[in-house]
Amino acid sequence: MTSDQEGKYVYCIIASAKPRSFGPLGIGGRADDVYTVHFEDLAAVVSDTPLIVYDPTRQNVLTHELVNETVMRDFTILPLAFGALFRSEQDVRELMRRIHGTLRDTLTKMEGKVEFGLKVSWDRERVLAEVERENAEIRNLKAQINAVGADAAYMSRIQLGRLIETALNTRAEVYVRDIQARLRETTVASQANKPIGERMILNAAFLIERAREAEFIQAVDETAARYDELLSFKYGGPWPPYNFVQIRLRIEPGQEGDAPTDA
Numbered sequence: 571m572t573s574d575q576e577g578k579y580v581y582c583i584i585a586s587a588k589p590r591s592f593g594p595l596g597i598g599g600r601a602d603d604v605y606t607v608h609f610e611d612l613a614a615v616v617s618d619t620p621l622i623v624y625d626p627t628r629q630n631v632l633t634h635e636l637v638n639e640t641v642m643r644d645f646t647i648l649p650l651a652f653g654a655l656f657r658s659e660q661d662v663r664e665l666m667r668r669i670h671g672t673l674r675d676t677l678t679k680m681e682g683k684v685e686f687g688l689k690v691s692w693d694r695e696r697v698l699a700e701v702e703r704e705n706a707e708i709r710n711l712k713a714q715i716n717a718v719g720a721d722a723a724y725m726s727r728i729q730l731g732r733l734i735e736t737a738l739n740t741r742a743e744v745y746v747r748d749i750q751a752r753l754r755e756t757t758v759a760s761q762a763n764k765p766i767g768e769r770m771i772l773n774a775a776f777l778i779e780r781a782r783e784a785e786f787i788q789a790v791d792e793t794a795a796r797y798d799e800l801l802s803f804k805y806g807g808p809w810p811p812y813n814f815v816q817i818r819l820r821i822e823p824g825q826e827g828d829a830p831t832d833a
Contacts, residue, residue, distance in 0.1 A: 577621040578607070578614075578662055580654040581637045582647040582810065585677050586613040592640050597624060597633045604637055607659045609666035612673055615641050616662060624653050638810045646681050648673065649810040676815060682780050683758060685814065686807030688790065690749060690772035692742070696800050701737045708733050742771040745801065750774075752793045756786040761813040771801075775813035783808060 579597050581604070589606055596602030596617030606613035615637065624630050631652060638649045656662045666673065702708050711730050749772060750760065759777040766773060778786050787805070794803035 575621040575657070577619055578616040578656045578659060579619040579624075580650050580656060580662060581615045581617075581634060582641055582649045583666070583673055583677070584613050584615060584641060584645040584647050585611055585674075586645065587611050592637065595633070595637050595640060597630055597637075599629075604640075607662045609663045610670065612666050612670065612677075614662045614666060615647075616656075616659075619655065621655060621657065624655075626652055635809075642684070642808075642810050646677055646683075647810050648676055648680065648815050649812050651816065680811055680815060683777050683811060683814075684780055684783070684808035685811045686776045686778055686783075686786060686805055687809070688753075688772065688774050688776065688803065688805045689766075689770055690745070691767075691769040691802050691804075692745070692771055693800060693802075694738075694769065697741060698734065698738065700800070701734070701741055705733075705737055708737065745797070746772050749793055752796075753786065753789050756782050756789050759814060763813070777811055777814050778808070780808070 584606070586606060587608065587610070589608070590613070591606075592604040592615065594601035595604045596619065598617075598619050602617040602619065604615060604617045607616050608614075617637075634652050638647060641647050656665070702712070708730065711726060711733065715726050715730065753760075753776065757776045757778055761775040761777075763773045763775065765771060776786065790803060790805050794801070797803075
């Protein structure tokens, strides 16, 4: 999809009264300069772009994230949701004017904070073996099935499957609560997202004080060591606080944008 009209793609909001340029990083593959558009003490980080709807392809999403991570090196940022387009700099300024107080308050709350992501997956067979060792009801039912043969114990096998599924779900909840409790001391806030795939039991984002990044990573490593071969931990960051700030802006001038929210 192409367009002859030019507009502004908005990446994030920062506190800055001085013009800044961040280089030819703009979305769309044209190497457009990324620069600031100002209203009073706030600035939107933007690049020129055709007025098109950007598909969330890997390249487009990575470009959006790269710009925000580049700006984050020097500023606290309020990242926008992917795909925020405006027709003109004036429309961008008008948005900042409308929700100036909310943007300022949220920037203050996010000052000095970054996001880390954590994904925890389990070795299902190892966990299941541990559950069976600890659950007499499962052990006894398996013994009954083995004694009479699987064909003669159809309903028992259904019951066993339900018992195992319930026990595994309960064990996953126990693991997740323990992990969150062990990390809570080093975090400001957390956000649980939907796990991906059958092996993942935790897919979470954590808001961290920049000064405590090393403490958080150490806490993750110590927790991972505690669970050894049962669970695998994978963390990433620091990132902009995507999960803790939601700003969704519309292209139509004269309409209210959605106000940002934070944890």
